[in-house]
Amino acid sequence: MIKDVITFEASAKEDILSFFDKSVDDEGLIVEKDNPSQRVITLEGEEISLKEFAGIKRGSEIFIKSDLISLMNLSDHI
Amino acid sequence: MVGLDSLEAFIKAKLNLTLNIKLFSDNHIHVENNDNSEKIEYDEGTKTVSFNTKNLSQPEKEELGRLLKIAFEKHNKLLLEEKSEETIQNLRLEESSEESISVLSYFKDIIPPEDYESLRASLYVDSVFKKSVAEGELSGDKIYHLKGDIIKKHGTRGLNICKIYGAGYFDTMIRPLHELIGKVPDFTKEKFDERSNIIIKESAFAVFVQGQWSVYRVEAEIKEKIKINLGYGIRFVNIHGIGDDLVEKIKRVIPNIENAYPNIEKTLEESVGIIFVKLRFP
Numbered sequence: 001m002i003k004d005v006i007t008f009e010a011s012a013k014e015d016i017l018s019f020f021d022k023s024v025d026d027e028g029l030i031v032e033k034d035n036p037s038q039r040v041i042t043l044e045g046e047e048i049s050l051k052e053f054a055g056i057k058r059g060s061e062i063f064i065k066s067d068l069i070s071l072m073n074l075s076d077h078i
Numbered sequence: 079m080v081g082l083d084s085l086e087a088f089i090k091a092k093l094n095l096t097l098n099i100k101l102f103s104d105n106h107i108h109v110e111n112n113d114n115s116e117k118i119e120y121d122e123g124t125k126t127v128s129f130n131t132k133n134l135s136q137p138e139k140e141e142l143g144r145l146l147k148i149a150f151e152k153h154n155k156l157l158l159e160e161k162s163e164e165t166i167q168n169l170r171l172e173e174s175s176e177e178s179i180s181v182l183s184y185f186k187d188i189i190p191p192e193d194y195e196s197l198r199a200s201l202y203v204d205s206v207f208k209k210s211v212a213e214g215e216l217s218g219d220k221i222y223h224l225k226g227d228i229i230k231k232h233g234t235r236g237l238n239i240c241k242i243y244g245a246g247y248f249d250t251m252i253r254p255l256h257e258l259i260g261k262v263p264d265f266t267k268e269k270f271d272e273r274s275n276i277i278i279k280e281s282a283f284a285v286f287v288q289g290q291w292s293v294y295r296v297e298a299e300i301k302e303k304i305k306i307n308l309g310y311g312i313r314f315v316n317i318h319g320i321g322d323d324l325v326e327k328i329k330r331v332i333p334n335i336e337n338a339y340p341n342i343e344k345t346l347e348e349s350v351g352i353i354f355v356k357l358r359f360p
Contacts, residue, residue: 001106001124002167006149007160008109015111015131016157019143055158058150066162068199068227075166078156 013053024050102149172205188256196236199228200243238281245318247282283307284316287324297331317355325353
């Protein structure tokens, strides 16, 4: 287990997003719960879908994608 | 709040724990949503508190969310999906191996940062591939998705790096080329950059046969690569294939290539669904 990590299983993704006032729009993209037209973006400025969603890092809520390169870069900063 | 009271009572009575932020900072917290576990479970061995949101009432869920946010904001906790956490752990394990340290430290400052990122990812893909071979099953789907992740970020060049690393060409072509700097007069870093760029662009002058290629496409790709290689003065072509289907396709095509180039010398190695053919021009 990596230190200071709260883990969640894939089936709890929407609960986690909900705790952070986010929801998922019709296209499967993560959006602000109170403003569904505002899509959440990653540090690289990319929209992020529920399927790609891997987690959230502190620093104005940095949303992380689950692809190998994103996780490799995350690994360097935790 | 009846629901929350019941959660606190549940934790205290069943787990001898108290629902507060200390619980979140002193233990590993896991959140799940399934039909298989109680609303809260505690694993003393790993000090893991698992919350099952499916069995929590709305007030209990809200309290969980409030505490998670405090843990996130005040205690600098990272929220990570368990498979991604596992990938990071595997990645770190792979990158701590002697071989990875040697490869990554050697190439870190001599290839462009984007290529280095592809190389790092390629080491991981290669380790997953080798593990699946050792376990007796070629994990095609997993490898396909990991390669897809590299392509999404670094395109065909990233994929080429992945293929040529997996086939050993960083060790047998790019590293020896770099070692020429300072040994061969006029062989500068600029010349290394230029030539290593060609090696990457041309997939190390090799053909990596892909699953969706027809037999005709395999033959056409090999002939095209022979033409390109001879243009660079490279008098050989290596052919790689993984999977029983590709092994068969390559074996069907080779006689046609030998007919087209009668002087060619062939070396063929085959084992557990992996084939390597070297064709040399005398």
